[in-house]
Amino acid sequence: MxxxxxxxxxxxxxxxxxxxxxxxxxxxxxxxxxxxxxxxxxxxxxxxxxxxxxxxxxxxxxxxxxxxxxxxxxxxxxxxxxxxxxxxxxxxxxxxxxxxxxxxxxxxxxxxxxxxxxxxxxxxxxxxxxxxxxxxxxxxxxxxxxxWRDTPPAADDGAALRRLAGRYAVVEGRIRHVGERNARTYLDFVPRGADGLTVTVTKRTWRRMAARGLSADSLHDRRVRVRGFIEIRRGPVIAAATPEALEVLDEGAPMTHDARGPDDSGVRR
Known part of the structure; x- marks a missing residue:
């Protein structure tokens, strides 16, 4: 060559x-x-x-x-x-x-x-x-x-996401709650009890996101694009395997500290 x-x-x-x-x-x-x-x-x-x-x-x-x-x-x-x-x-x-x-x-x-x-x-x-x-x-x-011919499914449209179970999808929405736990972090796109997307982030990937300036405070109320395979647990879930699974689309707003306790009993999964 x-x-x-x-x-x-x-x-x-x-x-x-x-x-x-x-x-x-x-x-x-x-x-x-x-x-x-x-x-x-x-x-x-x-x-x-x-x-x-x-x-x-x-x-x-x-x-x-x-x-x-x-x-x-x-x-x-x-x-x-x-x-x-x-x-x-x-x-x-x-x-x-x-x-x-x-x-x-x-x-x-x-x-x-x-x-x-x-x-x-x-x-x-x-x-x-x-x-x-x-x-x-x-x-x-x-x-x-x-x-990209069709509008991507919204993160708060649980019914549409359920129809994509097992498939790769690119989803957009606003993060309503960030719950940091010992093993993983949960990004909820709808209020507790509503039908919509949760993104799970392993501890290792969360550390890598933190190294890029992302945190619970910085992600709350941010509009993001997330991509991955949709699983159905209590609701639709995407497991973020790498920091690149999440793209921040706006500047968002500051967050108050996570009010949920150390257990995962209230987390939609």
């Missing part, structure tokens, strides 16, 4: 030059050496299959449930050479997580997100390695492309 082409790749994918992990980088985001592969086919859920026998999935991307459009867009690239940059460790199926660039300069993940055919998400990784994809996603959302 020429120096010019590699510099262009680094600029597009947000990689350091040379391709190596910066001090303090998330382990899941540290890139391995760049290499060229020939795309042989597209497997289930967007799996990239290479002539070399390797398999990969695009990093920083949540593959959609209704994936005809996304698959068709990737199939157009079959037979082409792609430059791949593996990140972190392989997934549970032994597939690499990669950034991928075609000879004509198309970033495969960015192309899908820009067309509204996939959401920017860490997936199984511990961090969103390419946060700039969220800006690309915002543009697709404003243009109401693909996944």
């Amino acid at each position: 020429t120096v010019r082409r590699r510099l262009a790749l680094c600029a597009l994918l947000g990689l350091p030059w040379p391709a190596a992990g910066a001090p303090g980088a998330e382990p899941d985001c540290i890139p391995a050496p760049t290499r060229s592969e020939t795309l042989e086919g597209i497997g289930p859920r967007g799996e990239l299959r290479f002539v070399s026998g390797g398999r990969a999935v695009l990093d920083s991307l949540q593959w959609p449930e209704e994936d005809e459009g996304a698959r068709a867009r990737l199939v157009l690239r079959v037979g082409q050479e792609v430059v791949v940059v593996p990140r972190g460790l392989p997934d549970r199926w032994g597939r690499e997580r990669v950034d991928a660039l075609t000879p004509d300069g198309t970033d495969l993940a960015g192309d899908l997100v820009e067309a509204g055919l996939a959401a920017a998400d860490p997936g199984e990784a511990d961090a969103l390695c390419r946060p700039s994809l969220r800006l690309v996603e915002d543009t697709a959302r404003r243009r109401r492309l693909g996944l």
